[in-house]
Structure formats: structure tokens, C-alpha cells
Amino acid sequence: MASHTSKAFLSLGRINVSGLGLQKSVSRVTYATDLSIRSSNVNKGLPDRGDRGFFRRPRRTAGEPRTEKMPVDQDWTAVYPAATPFRPSSVPLPVRMGYPVKGGVPPEKKGNLELIKIPNFLHLTPAAIKKHCEALKPFCTEWPSALDTDAKCDEHFPIKVGSTDYVSAGLSVRNPSARIVDLKVKLSSLNLDDHARKKMLKLVGERYCKDTDVLTITTDSCPLRQQNHDYAMYLLTVLYHESWKTEAWEADKTVADMEEYSWEDSPSQRNILDMLVRMKVAGDREGEEVREQLLGRKEVQEYKDSVTRLKNEGESESTMLQYKEAVKKVLNL
């Protein structure tokens, strides 16, 4: 009876013992091929495994690996047609992988877990890629030959719509960032006159880049990409038509609202004309026609150009020099 109970314990604990055996072998830094020897030793210590539970049919001996029978000029795409883990008996390469045993080489491919763990590209050899592309070619279309340069593309297709797709492994295939659409268009390609352009710039504000003259509209308020694309086109349409409209309150635009500096009716014009009149350049005369005559002078025009350029473009070497020359000419220095 004791032997029975002990046998029961052995059979119950069979899994535990074999588990322990496995753990012990791993901590001793041996490899899978050595593992099989250890586990078969463990089995010899538990002889009742055969008469309890399932009957172990004697295993067939494994034949020689397929690599021995492979001809050199075989069709490799038939051996590895799809992505499959590494099969050491199907790959006729003497691959070694893993940390080398002390004073030795990395372990061989037979029973090597490291080779199975990493993704292999054995199904994507150049021959296989060529075959796949041959089959895929009928579904592809040609790029129109007239649009070879970027300039031509911009001329005929000025609106650029950008979107992003995401592919990754996870609980869900979807990525909410994929719905974002951004629409880029150069304002020079739209039919806008001066007032419409200024109004458009005021309406869009931050979305316009002055250096590249590109208006960017980014939409992400709708849940689907198609919806965001339609919304962006709608926004562009509305902006365009609204900027052509002239409202009644636009007449109240003050000098502070102006985007560019204009010299007419500015303090600079008044100052220079007053100074010239006081210097009595045009003789001892006063009145409107004197001012107009002064305005028509070449030096005054040059001064006007230099001042507008200075105010609009900012201070730089060339603008300051131009201003200096103009002032010297106007005041006869």
C-alpha cells in the first residue's frame, strides 16, 4: 500500500518533478538538445508513466533531414512559400546562433530556439520577390509622363492633401490618429485679388506661412478620414468666397489694421513736405499745388520708395543705405 501511495505521489508529482528537472537544467546553461537527454533521464526514474494514463506508442525514428535530399538548383519558393518559423531540417544552411558555450562556438541550428524566435525572411528571397511582383504588375498603373517635375505638378495640381496610415500589432487594428487630414495649398494658385488675399490672410491667421506662401488647413474634428477631407475642402471653399465679399464694416479699417505700410497720407509724407516748404525749395509759395509739385519731384519719389521699403522689409544693410542716399538727395546735403 505504501508503494501504491508512493506511486500515486510519483504520478501526481510527475509534472512537478519534470518541471523542476527542466528548471534545473535551464539554470545550468544548457541548450534544448541537452534538455531532451535530461527529460528522458527523468522518465527512466518514473517507470509507472507507461502503465498509468495513456499508453506511449513507441515513436518512429526520425528520418534523415530534408536538407540532405535538396538539389542545389531547387525552387526555394516552394520550400518556404509563406512566413513560417525556422525549420532546421528544411534550411540547408550551416547557421549557428546564440551565446557561445565556454571555449566553444555558438550552438548549431538543430533545436536552436534563438533561430525560431527571430523573424526570418526566408520566404522573401529575391527570387520570391520577383515572382510576387510579376503577379502584382497587372494591377499597377503608370505615372503620367507629363508630370515629371515638381513644378509641373504644382502648376496643375496645387492642392496637396496629406494623411497618415498606421500599421502595428496590438489589441486593435485601428489608430485614431489616422483620421487627421491636412490640406496644403499655395495662395498664388488661387484666383484672389488684392483685397481678397488680405482678407483671406486675416481670416486664416496662424495657418498661413509667409515664407512659402502655403496655407495649411488641418482637420481632425470628424471621426473618419473621408469626412475630415470633405470638411477641409468645405473650409477652403468658404474661405475663398468669404474673402471676395466686401462687408460694410470693412470700410472702418484703420491704419493700425493695415498689413503693409503705405506712404500716402502718412506722417512721413506730411513731414517731408512741410520741411521742403519751409526750406523754400520751390520758392516762396504756399498751398496745395506747391505740395503736389513737390510730390512729383524725383528725389521725393526716391525718398518715398526708401521709406516704404524700410518699413515693410525691416532694417538691413541695403535698406538703410538706400534711405541714407534718398535723404541726402532730398535735403541737398
Place this chain on the structure above:
Amino acid sequence: MAAPMALRRELFSLARKISGVSHLTPRALGACSSHRKCNIIRSHLPLASSTSFHTATLFLSTPSSITVTEEPDTLFQKVSLLVKGHDRAVLDSYEFFATMAAKELGININKVHELPKDMERFTLLKSVHIFKNHRVQYEMRTHYRCIELSHITGCTAQVYLEYIQRNLPEGVAMEVTKTAMEKVPDHILEPMWEDHPIDDKSSQ
């Protein structure tokens, strides 16, 4: 009671010793085959079409019917693939595959470059309780590869991207940024206020 049991045990052990050698290899293969099955199940789901696609190329039987529609094709000025992974060797192989596929399909490749890797490091306490001075540091490395293609039509892009994405290896993620080109739509060519009075506020 004990004797016959002992005999049986010895017989079984003898049998095992005789067929000891044959035990070894099936065991090893047994361990591997369980792995293989899991992998096959995992890889079947995304690659189902590619397996059927592969059989199509092998059989070369029915030619696939190609439908041509009148709808104008989208034109992509630039398609940029960014591939991210933990293993640089895998990304190298994938880049070779992607560039070769693009060359075969006649897609012009602008630039293939490698962005510098990102390392996310964090420091944790080594022990479960106290021992603040003993820590352990982990890091996660993300390697990048960027492939830029230019001047692709919508059909070609769809075909190429599907092929590339179906053969994306495990543990690698991809982001595709497409820049499509469009003509200026008809309702933006001319302002509508010139024909109608200003107080006609109905927008198109």
C-alpha cells in the same frame, strides 16, 4: 504485489533504454512543434491572403480578373514609409525587401535613410522592500528606417503598400504618410459674388 510491479517497472525501463535514442529526437521535435503550431496560428491571420496568393503563383491556373473603372486615379506626390522596430537586423532585411519590391514594380525611390534610434530608459528598485541604493536599469531601443517614394499613382500605391504591409515581420510597426495631389475644384475657380449681389448669402 510489489514484485510484479517491480518487474514491470524494469521491463518498461529496459524498453526505454533500448529505444532511448529514438526518444531523444522526437522529444526535441515535440517541444519545437508546439511552438510551430502557435506560430502558424498567429501568422495565419494576417497572411491568409498571401498564402492563397502564393498558391496562385505556384499553380499559375486562373488569371485574376482586373476591372478597369472610369474613375480618375489619385496621384501621390510623395509616400513616406517609416518603419520602427526593436531589432536593427530585421529592419535591414525589411528595407532590402521593400526597396527591391519597389524597383520591381517600377516605383522611384527618393531616399532611404536611417533615423537615429530612440532609447527609453528607466531605473527601478532592485529589491522588493528597502535597499534604495541598489537599483536596476532597463532600456527599450526603437530603431527607425525611412523610405521615401515619389510620383506614385493610387492603384500602384495600394498594391505596393498592401504587399509591404502583409509581409511586415512580427514586432515591427509602420507609419505611412501619403501626400495626394488634387486639382483646384470647380467651385473655387471663380468667386460667385460677381454674378450675384452681395446680400445673396447662400454658399455652395
